[in-house]
Amino acid sequence: MLVSSVVLLCLLATVSGDKALSSHASILADNSANFAFNLYHNLAKEKDIENIVISPVVVASSLGLVALGGKSNTASQVKTVLSATTVKDEQLHSGLSELLTEVSNSTARNVTWKISNRLYGPSSVSFVDNFLKSSKKHYNCEHSKINFRDKRSAVKAINDWASKSTDGKLPEVTKDVEKTDGAMIINAMFYKPHWDEQFHHKMVDNRGFLVHRSYTVSVPMMHRTGIYGFFDDTTNNLLVLDMALAHKMSSVVFIMPYHVESLERVEKLLTRQQLNTWISKMEQRAVAVSLPKVSVEVSHNLQKHLAELGLTEAVDKAKADLSNISGKKDLYLSNVFHASAMEWDTEGNPPDTSIFGTDKLKNPKLFYADHPFIFLVKDKKTNSILFMGRLVRPKGDKMRDEL
Numbered sequence: 001m002l003v004s005s006v007v008l009l010c011l012l013a014t015v016s017g018d019k020a021l022s023s024h025a026s027i028l029a030d031n032s033a034n035f036a037f038n039l040y041h042n043l044a045k046e047k048d049i050e051n052i053v054i055s056p057v058v059v060a061s062s063l064g065l066v067a068l069g070g071k072s073n074t075a076s077q078v079k080t081v082l083s084a085t086t087v088k089d090e091q092l093h094s095g096l097s098e099l100l101t102e103v104s105n106s107t108a109r110n111v112t113w114k115i116s117n118r119l120y121g122p123s124s125v126s127f128v129d130n131f132l133k134s135s136k137k138h139y140n141c142e143h144s145k146i147n148f149r150d151k152r153s154a155v156k157a158i159n160d161w162a163s164k165s166t167d168g169k170l171p172e173v174t175k176d177v178e179k180t181d182g183a184m185i186i187n188a189m190f191y192k193p194h195w196d197e198q199f200h201h202k203m204v205d206n207r208g209f210l211v212h213r214s215y216t217v218s219v220p221m222m223h224r225t226g227i228y229g230f231f232d233d234t235t236n237n238l239l240v241l242d243m244a245l246a247h248k249m250s251s252v253v254f255i256m257p258y259h260v261e262s263l264e265r266v267e268k269l270l271t272r273q274q275l276n277t278w279i280s281k282m283e284q285r286a287v288a289v290s291l292p293k294v295s296v297e298v299s300h301n302l303q304k305h306l307a308e309l310g311l312t313e314a315v316d317k318a319k320a321d322l323s324n325i326s327g328k329k330d331l332y333l334s335n336v337f338h339a340s341a342m343e344w345d346t347e348g349n350p351p352d353t354s355i356f357g358t359d360k361l362k363n364p365k366l367f368y369a370d371h372p373f374i375f376l377v378k379d380k381k382t383n384s385i386l387f388m389g390r391l392v393r394p395k396g397d398k399m400r401d402e403l
C-alpha cells in the first residue's frame, strides 16, 4: 500500500514534467542571471537607448552558438563571459539547450514565447555539415547566406524573416546593417506574459504616461486589485512589485521610483544581490496595480556590448577563429541582433473570486505605473532571468500639456 502510493507519487512527478535541471544546466542558469545584470548595465549606459528588452537566457544560447563555431580563444571567451569556465564544452551546449527548452515550454508554463534564431553568413561562406547539425540540435538555429551587394533587399530579407517567424509581431530587426562582411546572429522573439490572475479586459482606459516631466504620451492602462508581493523601499524612494505568471513558475518583478525621474539613480542600485534583498523584504498584500497595456518592440545590436563584456576575439576580424562554422578562418561575428516584441496584455488565468469583497483586498497599496520603470521576468524553477528591461517610452500620442 505504502509502496504503491510512493510509486504513484513518483509517476505523478514525472507526468507533471517537474523534472529538476541537470547540474550543469543549473550552473548555467545561475550564471546567466549574473550575466543578465552585466549586459543590462552595459546597455543602460548608452545615452541613445531608451526602452531595453533583453532575454539573458537567449543571449546566453547565442553565445553558446559562438562557442560551438569557434576554436581556441574565440570559443573559450564565451565561457569567461558566462563565468562558466569549469563547464565542459559538451555540457555547455546541452546545458544551455536544456535551460532554454525548459523555460520556453509553452505547455508546462502557459507562456507565449516564440524564439527564432538565425545565423547569416556572407554569400562566399560554406557551412560545415557538422556545425549545421549540432547548432540546429542545441540552439534550434537556422542558417542562411546573405548577399549584401543589394543592401536594401538584404535588410528587407532579414526583416521579413523576423516578421514571419513572430507572426508579424516584430516587423523590424534593423533599418540598416553597417558591417556586412561577417557572420550575423539574429534572435527574433515574441513574448506575451500570461498572468496567474488575469486583468479584466474591460478595466482598461487611456491615461497619460510621463516619459519625462514635460512629455506625456497617451497609453491604454489596465487596472486590477489583487494579492501581490510588494515592498515600499522608503530609503530609496521606490516600489517593488512581484506579479506571478501562470502556473507560478515565473513572475514579473517591477522596480519603479516613486515619481517620474531618469532611471539612472535606480539602475545604480540594481544588482542581483539588491534584487534579492528587495524580494526578501516583500509582503503578500493587496495592491491596486495599473500597468500600460502596450506592445514594446525593441531591437539591440549586442555585438559591441558583448565585446565590452569580454567577447573580444569573435568580433575582431583579425583574431576571430570561427572555423568550426565554415572549415576556414574566414569569418568573424559582425552583428548580433537581439530583437523582441513583448506584449503586455490583460490575459491570464481566472482570478480567485473568493476574496472579492473581503477584508483581504481592503486598503490596497497603489502601484500606478505611469512613468518609466524596470522589469525582470524571473524564473523560480531554474533561477534564471528570462527577460530584463525597462519601459521608458511606450508607443502613444503626445498628450496636450496640462495647463
Ligand SMILES: *[C@@H]1O[C@H](CO)[C@@H](O)[C@H](O)[C@H]1NC(C)=O
Pocket (backbone or CB within 6 Å): 015, 016, 017, 018, 101, 102, 105, 106, 107, 108
Ligand atoms: C513541456 O512540458 C510538458 C508538460 O510538463 C511535458 O510533457 C513536455 O515533455 C515538455 N516539452 C519539452 C519539449 O520539454
Ligand SMILES: *[C@@H]1O[C@H](CO)[C@@H](O)[C@H](O)[C@H]1NC(C)=O
Pocket (backbone or CB within 6 Å): 067, 068, 069, 130, 324
Ligand atoms: C571543431 O573542429 C575540430 C576539427 O577541426 C573538431 O575536432 C571539434 O570537435 C570541433 N568542435 C565542435 C564544437 O564541433
Ligand SMILES: *[C@@H]1O[C@H](CO)[C@@H](O)[C@H](O)[C@H]1NC(C)=O
Pocket (backbone or CB within 6 Å): 106, 107, 109, 110, 111, 112, 194, 246, 348, 349, 350
Ligand atoms: C494558457 O491557458 C489558457 C487557459 O487558462 C489557454 O486558454 C491558453 O491558450 C494557454 N496559453 C498557452 C500559450 O498555453
